Amino acid sequence: MNKDIRQLETFEKRLGRSPKNRFHLLPQDIGLFLVRCLYAIIEILLSILFILVFTLPSLFILSIRKLFTGKDVFVQKMIYGADARPLKLQLFNVNAWLPRHSSLFIHVLSRKLSLVGVSFRDYETVNIMEGDPWLLRFKPGIINLHFIQSSSRIAAGTQNQTDWDYLHHRKGLSDLMLLLLSIPALLYHHTEENHDREIDIFGIKMLNIMMSEAIELIDQRLTDKHKTPVFFVNPDCLNKVFIDKDYYRILQMNEVVFPDGIGINLAGKMLGTPLRQNLNGTDMLPHICELAQSKGYKIYLLGAGPSVAETMKAKLQQKYAKLEISGTRHGFFNWEKEADQVISEINQAGTDILLVAFGAPNQEKFITRYGNSINANIQMGVGGLFDFYSDRITRAPLWMRQIGLEWVFRLMKEPKRMWKRYIIGNPLFLFRVFRWKMNRTV
Ligand code: UDP
Numbered sequence: 001m002n003k004d005i006r007q008l009e010t011f012e013k014r015l016g017r018s019p020k021n022r023f024h025l026l027p028q029d030i031g032l033f034l035v036r037c038l039y040a041i042i043e044i045l046l047s048i049l050f051i052l053v054f055t056l057p058s059l060f061i062l063s064i065r066k067l068f069t070g071k072d073v074f075v076q077k078m079i080y081g082a083d084a085r086p087l088k089l090q091l092f093n094v095n096a097w098l099p100r101h102s103s104l105f106i107h108v109l110s111r112k113l114s115l116v117g118v119s120f121r122d123y124e125t126v127n128i129m130e131g132d133p134w135l136l137r138f139k140p141g142i143i144n145l146h147f148i149q150s151s152s153r154i155a156a157g158t159q160n161q162t163d164w165d166y167l168h169h170r171k172g173l174s175d176l177m178l179l180l181l182s183i184p185a186l187l188y189h190h191t192e193e194n195h196d197r198e199i200d201i202f203g204i205k206m207l208n209i210m211m212s213e214a215i216e217l218i219d220q221r222l223t224d225k226h227k228t229p230v231f232f233v234n235p236d237c238l239n240k241v242f243i244d245k246d247y248y249r250i251l252q253m254n255e256v257v258f259p260d261g262i263g264i265n266l267a268g269k270m271l272g273t274p275l276r277q278n279l280n281g282t283d284m285l286p287h288i289c290e291l292a293q294s295k296g297y298k299i300y301l302l303g304a305g306p307s308v309a310e311t312m313k314a315k316l317q318q319k320y321a322k323l324e325i326s327g328t329r330h331g332f333f334n335w336e337k338e339a340d341q342v343i344s345e346i347n348q349a350g351t352d353i354l355l356v357a358f359g360a361p362n363q364e365k366f367i368t369r370y371g372n373s374i375n376a377n378i379q380m381g382v383g384g385l386f387d388f389y390s391d392r393i394t395r396a397p398l399w400m401r402q403i404g405l406e407w408v409f410r411l412m413k414e415p416k417r418m419w420k421r422y423i424i425g426n427p428l429f430l431f432r433v434f435r436w437k438m439n440r441t442v
Pocket residue numbers: 303304305330331332333357358359360362382383384385386387
């Protein structure tokens with residue numbers, strides 16, 4: 001018996017479980033039983049369809065390729081199968097995700113894999129304990145939540161957390177839903193391991209780093225008292241630079257610009273510089289609050305409509321008991337007449353991190369114009385973030401963000417304001433990226 005399985009069984013014995021009662025998945029009621037039967041039939045039918053549409057054509061094309069180039073049709077991979085047993089897989093020897101994995105549909109019919117399930121764990125490199133022995137009992141799925149999340153590059157939890165998340169929410173025909181959600185994920189997915197540290201779109205350089213590295217960078221700047229403007233750009237911002245040259249220059253000059261949004265993910269893929277992680281202010285704020293709370297940095301909330309920043313302050317302080325919010329102010333004031341007074345308030349409050357939520361490009365212009373007289377060492381433009389955190393506007397549910405459809409949600413919430421930004425803006429942005437790729441001029 002394999003040592004890993006022995007290790008798993010010892011682990012389970014310690015928890016009072018025996019291998020025999022490991023699978024106690026007998027349906028509790030007839031309805032659930034029928035749903036499971038229906039799902040099993042759908043899974044088999046879909047696998048047969050996928051074998052006909054993807055597996056056989058890929059096999060045919062790669063066999064012809066082997067005849068001409070001698071390149072192998074398959075590459076081998078060993079993963080943990082159900083019950084932590086080693087499972088040897090033959091993947092097609094190509095880079096693109098779908099053709100590469102299309103050889104696996106046959107294993108759904110042989111019941112070694114599920115069409116949708118927990119994510120794959122490499123048998124050779126993942127230790128059974130770090131792979132989480134409980135998770136390793138489940139049959140891995142060709143499509144899994146971890147694959148979908150990593151395709152959209154949102155800063156999500158670890159692989160184990162994502163699998164638990166999947167198992168907790170799994171009910172009825174939810175696996176079919178996940179299968180549908182994987183369609184946009186296939187569009188965004190890339191297998192590239194080497195990432196450039198910068199993504200250059202229209203001459204604006206964005207830092208291509210992970211969320212944890214971005215927080216380290218901010219922490220370092222605060223420790224060094226190195227005054228740093230921090231901006232986020234999404235496709236809408238990059239469309240704006242075509243009509244607002246001041247905004248364009250500001251983004252070009254600035255050193256810390258983070259890529260935000262699924263459109264940037266697609267653009268990065270088109271330009272051969274795939275995105276490592278989607279970095280947006282809304283996902284970054286909890287990390288900033290934890291950093292500020294643990295190191296005693298004070299945050300000032302400047303922007304949004306009347307009382308929005310105050311509501312956000314109350315909500316943040318409920319969640320982060322030791323967080324110091326040095327002040328709040330709405331964002332509708334006359335810069336010429338009132339900026340001095342606003343800045344002196346921010347400075348007198350001893351602010352370390354200033355969040356400016358005026359929307360782009362106003363917030364970037366404000367920070368560039370007044371940044372020198374503001375003492376806060378991190379000055380960050382955060383767009384509509386206060387509206388989300390004060391619950392004035394609901395943010396898209398996690399599953400929509402995971403598949404890169406947050407913009408669809410925002411469009412549904414505020415169609416009048418957003419239709420131009422998304423319906424016209426998104427295709428226009430991708431067209432401009434294509435033109436930029438061809439001749440590198442704006
Ligand atoms: N806003 C502001 N002052 C202004 C104009 C706008 O504080 O002069 C606020 C507005 O209330 C909203 C945010 O700026 O909270 C802009 O949100 P939007 O969703 O447009 O920003 P995005 O995230 O798209 O840049």
